[in-house]
Amino acid sequence: MSIKDLAPLAKKMGYDGLELACWGDHFNVEEAATSQNYCRDLWALLDSNGLTCYAISNHLVGQAICDRIDERHQAILPPAIWGDGEPEGVRQRAAENMAFAAEAARKFFNCKPDQGQNDDHPVVVNGFTGSSIWHANYAFPPTSQEFIQKGYDDFAARFESILDVFEAYDVYFALEVHPTEIAFDIASAQRAVKAVKGHKRFKFNYDPSHLGYQGVDYVKFIRTFADRIAHVHMKDAWWGHGNGDVGVFGGHVDFGDARRYWDFRSLGRGDIKFEDIIVALNDVGYRGPLSVEWEDGRMDRVHGATEACAFVKALDFAPSKVAFDAAFDKKNQ
Amino acid sequence: MSIKDLAPLAKKMGYDGLELACWGDHFNVEEAATSQNYCRDLWALLDSNGLTCYAISNHLVGQAICDRIDERHQAILPPAIWGDGEPEGVRQRAAENMAFAAEAARKFFNCKPDQGQNDDHPVVVNGFTGSSIWHANYAFPPTSQEFIQKGYDDFAARFESILDVFEAYDVYFALEVHPTEIAFDIASAQRAVKAVKGHKRFKFNYDPSHLGYQGVDYVKFIRTFADRIAHVHMKDAWWGHGNGDVGVFGGHVDFGDARRYWDFRSLGRGDIKFEDIIVALNDVGYRGPLSVEWEDGRMDRVHGATEACAFVKALDFAPSKVAFDAAFDKKNQ
Amino acid sequence: MSIKDLAPLAKKMGYDGLELACWGDHFNVEEAATSQNYCRDLWALLDSNGLTCYAISNHLVGQAICDRIDERHQAILPPAIWGDGEPEGVRQRAAENMAFAAEAARKFFNCKPDQGQNDDHPVVVNGFTGSSIWHANYAFPPTSQEFIQKGYDDFAARFESILDVFEAYDVYFALEVHPTEIAFDIASAQRAVKAVKGHKRFKFNYDPSHLGYQGVDYVKFIRTFADRIAHVHMKDAWWGHGNGDVGVFGGHVDFGDARRYWDFRSLGRGDIKFEDIIVALNDVGYRGPLSVEWEDGRMDRVHGATEACAFVKALDFAPSKVAFDAAFDKKNQ
Amino acid sequence: MSIKDLAPLAKKMGYDGLELACWGDHFNVEEAATSQNYCRDLWALLDSNGLTCYAISNHLVGQAICDRIDERHQAILPPAIWGDGEPEGVRQRAAENMAFAAEAARKFFNCKPDQGQNDDHPVVVNGFTGSSIWHANYAFPPTSQEFIQKGYDDFAARFESILDVFEAYDVYFALEVHPTEIAFDIASAQRAVKAVKGHKRFKFNYDPSHLGYQGVDYVKFIRTFADRIAHVHMKDAWWGHGNGDVGVFGGHVDFGDARRYWDFRSLGRGDIKFEDIIVALNDVGYRGPLSVEWEDGRMDRVHGATEACAFVKALDFAPSKVAFDAAFDKKNQ
């Protein structure tokens, strides 16, 4: 859906803002970095629909930075980044694009109307990192910590220079902790922080839907990383609703398959305890946006995203602004 | 531990037999396939220790048959199979070795003393298959069913000829359903059976410790594959005992780490409901051995394997023979 | 409550339609089968209140078809069917009435205004069957499968001719799976289908409130009988809220007694997981009405039925029409 | 199994005594009531096997006293009691036999060697009552309390005279609270006590296996009827282990069917919390025998009954005598 169609729809569904994604026509990194007019027009479009913007998201390109590249990446990358598909080349072009996104984000937010108002937040680019060692997560054939450490070293080598660019532009990179990334639970997130030596520009985009079904204590995540949460995705999942044929590893079946142990659900219909999350976010002083990432293979998008917005507003007791992360739909981006 | 030391120890720990592994000096595939004397000497060794043998296991070589080969495989393969490490060559040599194991097993069991006695069972080689698609289990980047199907086709292409050799020698191949294999839950096991068109020589080595922590209904597994269970590993695991930092995906931390969501445990100390398993095995008419696969990073092996043997004997109400699968220790093979 | 009073009330409570019951003055089988005017007037009454109708229900007469008749049946049967109360005579007259209801339903729906519109559904008569073997459900004195089978044979003998009449009129009979009927869980429902040789006119009126407290997997019911669900009753129950004095068998105490293990509850106040039900109904492609059967001895009817209607509309994410099954109130019919 | 074979076996399995059943050749009511020699020989047989006896059980005849008689009763009644099968006649002959059992029990225990020793207990006849209203337990068709009360009145009318005979012989009747009897949970047991006006000879044979799977608080039962527990059956059951197809009502499937919600299990392998039971029995001052009633369709009887005896002895911390209730096997009496 083009940004022109999405903006009025998001407003109608109840949202206060958008999280703009760097694909489709929502947010063009190159144009934003180079054209003030582009930035102003985009803000004007948002403004005319009564919306604001809190963050940029650049997940798909981020995925390619550390990943072992295979044919699936071609489908999610712009042709210029994919190029000839030679893995190391793809990874380097993806890294360059992520650094460029910092500049783009800075320039875009510098054009924000009414700057200095009380809903200003630090500038954030949400994204993925990919990982060269995800395939070894089960640790068989026997996998040494040396093998694993190489993966973290690779991540650090690629991201430290990216994060330095973020520093230069006063922008934060917020990794969405997620399977297939260098960090997918608390332990691996701590190791990622350590790998980049606690770089101040390395933050997290907290999303409980990727943690709960794994058995990770997603409330503890908030308290553990109290000062590194730069963005929050309100996304739900359920688990334990399948028929026992498929476990957490997914059984090579599609989302929406009734045999699955877990699945994403429209916000409020899953098993994530959002009440505990809101309490913890308040306790650690998080004041940023709550961004609804909506994904539920079984529901109408508009119906779902509307009820999700209302759900967040009823839940949140020191009301934050609620944004819609409309661009990231794994099936239909 | 050499077979000469292990045999008396296994007897002392209470076992009736061994499951002989195709590595270390326990069972040499080439010698067994070519030398009747080797087979007779091995039986004599067992017999002199009051032990028998119910199955051969050839897991490590099996792992290389379909896997994406990396440096970790070199550590678990005999030099002759690893060769120069070129992936396709490794896979093909591993496949040849697995087929050869059928012949070795047949010849070895043909030498069994007192054949035709009532503890005879079909000849079984337990093993792994590896998988070319395990790394895609989370399905991100978006993974199509076409991509997955290629993995099953690859498995079928490699194993159908292996299974035909098993047919020729009247031996069964029993896949231990396990993460990193082509089958790791009920749904993927059904798909694997379908991939080899229900080949009659394709069976399962049932091991609940790989299913329970995933959320797979491991009792339903028995009833679903009532006629394809050729061997049973009695191995325990616990889950939900960690501190919430690490989930089912393992967080890239070692076994035995207190943060883990799950871990293998000495038999009887974990969360697997063996009572339900014994009931189900009886219900479906399983009459084969119950083979203790012992792994617990926190306990003394001998202490643990002794209590494990007693545990099985107390549990089993129509006593089966209990064997010790001593050779497969992921850390110390 | 007469249909004239109920119709405007149902509309006011939020409903789109009614499920008309064959007792009181809601739906008169004989008149509907014989008088087009009766049918037209009834539709006019509904229409003038902004309501439609999705199904006819004929539970009470159905109960007498296979039951061992005792004094309690007299209270729920029209005098003409009870007659002299001689059991076999009662059963036969009840069976004739059920077959007649198919004709009545067909003629009534043929008079539906605006036929061919997109809210048309197959014509359905919901009902009970009774059972000659319910009293033996605990199986003591020791009860053989031969004894049980006689009950299913009796059911088949009586219903096959009824179902043939339904076939003749292109109407479906939908059994509400329920204790005291020939089918009261998944296993007995499968056996009932088998008894009538899978007759295409034999369907189910799915109602989870009769399954959950028993320990039956009511979501699995939907997937097991994906193509036999012709109607859905949204009715709630709770269990495990008593004081331990009474179990599932009911302890011979009345509904509403605080000691009970389970009880019916106003929709949304019980323990049925309707979210899982809606997901499963969507997955199997059910597109029919969701009919609120409201029963809660502790609440005001109107208050309860109003909140129940709202509950269904909030739950259903591809909104179905919601009907009110007002006629069946065990205490006050 | 004849008493001559059973006695040495029971001793070998670890038991201290037997609960003698009034069928097979274990305990003949007529002979015991009329022949001192018969009683002495029976005691001599027990004594020569190192066993004693704590109670007589007369369940099957008891079942016929209040039941609606059908063909299933013929299979469990002696021909003399069944007679021509006319229901009221059967019921009356059964009642006479139960009264006669009191006399038989008194005379038998009067012959007990070494009377006055510290393991003496009051004389108890365990048994069933049947019920004329069990078939109405679900309460549909709508069932009034008047209807139910008639069942209790019928029970009282038949049992008060029986209990008076028990009073005359200083013997207690202990009803095993059980589905299909007049009492099957706490509420119905209280009503049964009230029906016989708290007759001092009306006691209970406590058996948790009939209560737990229903959801009845079987520990509360002990505290509620602290002074009416005359005998205890240690029998186990499990629940929640089926596949969801069948609920508590049993789905008309046999015991041992894997689909069942609940089943009887060998003592110690089910879900009854015997630790809580022993604590409660101690708290209320119960000092009588703990009698193992063993039933598990999946296990060898001798294997199971041996482990059950050891289980009770390990559990009981102020060791009671443990008896074996061998005669009552629903499938093989």
Add this chain to the structure above:
Amino acid sequence: MSIKDLAPLAKKMGYDGLELACWGDHFNVEEAATSQNYCRDLWALLDSNGLTCYAISNHLVGQAICDRIDERHQAILPPAIWGDGEPEGVRQRAAENMAFAAEAARKFFNCKPDQGQNDDHPVVVNGFTGSSIWHANYAFPPTSQEFIQKGYDDFAARFESILDVFEAYDVYFALEVHPTEIAFDIASAQRAVKAVKGHKRFKFNYDPSHLGYQGVDYVKFIRTFADRIAHVHMKDAWWGHGNGDVGVFGGHVDFGDARRYWDFRSLGRGDIKFEDIIVALNDVGYRGPLSVEWEDGRMDRVHGATEACAFVKALDFAPSKVAFDAAFDKKNQ
């Protein structure tokens, strides 16, 4: 907040009435007891805001009646009651004040406009009692029942004369069962009733938030004291949401500390099952007000109290009047 500000706010938040507290300027015991004008003005103030009043609360003074007085009491008592702080003097002055509150309440309610209308209820003063034995609740050093009984005797000695004054004025004293009071669970509440010989003026102000986290069956409380519940506080708590560092005893950490096992929560956000409470209150015939006592250290008061009012109105199915107990805030009274 002064009563003048609170009244319109309470109305705005949705409430029908207030529970007036005897501190701050909400309800002045001395003035109400002696000045009819004061009473009329207060009613006029309420009336002009569309509010009524259902009860007076006098908790803080009540706490001092039986307590071991320490420095913390000075902070919650009016100077006149604290006096020189000599413990027994404090206790006696507190007792006198509580008796005086009965007179004040009676005179105040006698001025209620439109008396005799159908929302009239008995006049109730809610309050605390304190306890001389709370410090011994763990029973170490070993604490005899004689020691405990002295505490109940002390309570009886002080309260019987207070209750006689309540009798004289036809007013009920309703103890809020709560840790640190003479009654804090069912057993201690029964003992308190017994201590005052079942005095008819001794009632309870039921508040589940003080019972649930302790493990007390708060629904059973209602049924146990069916005829002694004179007032209901709708207040929520959660438990099991901490990090395991602190248990029920509170670990000497403040409310709102994330380590706590339990905490008070805004109504509807905790773990109290209000549905079961409403059912039980209806079952026992409670017809009094439901008074929201709002306390949640993490939320804005007005936001929370507004949602709490709506929560009660949605929950209650035979709508009661909902009052706001605004005065009692442990942190900010």
Add this chain to the structure above:
Amino acid sequence: MSIKDLAPLAKKMGYDGLELACWGDHFNVEEAATSQNYCRDLWALLDSNGLTCYAISNHLVGQAICDRIDERHQAILPPAIWGDGEPEGVRQRAAENMAFAAEAARKFFNCKPDQGQNDDHPVVVNGFTGSSIWHANYAFPPTSQEFIQKGYDDFAARFESILDVFEAYDVYFALEVHPTEIAFDIASAQRAVKAVKGHKRFKFNYDPSHLGYQGVDYVKFIRTFADRIAHVHMKDAWWGHGNGDVGVFGGHVDFGDARRYWDFRSLGRGDIKFEDIIVALNDVGYRGPLSVEWEDGRMDRVHGATEACAFVKALDFAPSKVAFDAAFDKKNQ
């Protein structure tokens, strides 16, 4: 029971050693501190019974060091320490005695035969501290952190000099974390450590039975205080087995009362997960004794203590020595 009777009994019950208590005639602080003969005779007595000793326990005197003294303390203190009962005098004499116990323990263990053997451990005196603020644990009347801190300051003031004496004699003081002490969960234990500035002689005697029923994560305790666990009490408790009348605060009812939410239970019969404890103790490198503290109001002591010893030996997989803490029985010391 005198030490002369206890020693052979402990051996017979299976124990390897005793934890000697400073009351009764087990361990006389004054004599041990001043007479080498006393020490040698005591070791000779132990040795002649095949026992050793791992620790001294001085709980009762310790309780008086910080407590608010009342009449209950007189019953647990030697007359010389109680003196005239003036609180501050009692506290100071108790403190002196605890310091003296360090000297006594050192001199006693210096007499241990075969010193330097591999079962030597640091010398430990287990004990209680009492607390001046336990009575304020619920925090009502509102309790400030200043109030609480005074309690910790008082503890520090009294114990720092005691711990310095322990340092002088190279002995460790191990506080049994327990309600009524300055530390009773993880948070309060951390605060106690901080209060004494992390004094190296301040350790813990870990006992899970005081933590579990409160809701404290008793496994986390071990990992949190990995280097401060100097002794382990294996003691069991159960919770959630009562009838709902009494919660964690105890309802002023005695141990053994069936209404209690929790109670102590013979080892292995409660709800503490000892498997998790043994794993955690192994993980943190604890190598000291496992000392059975046996308390169960419902069981015979000898029966219970015998099964408890066997339970520990079966549980412990790197067998530790098991000692019997016989002296501390709250009811019968």
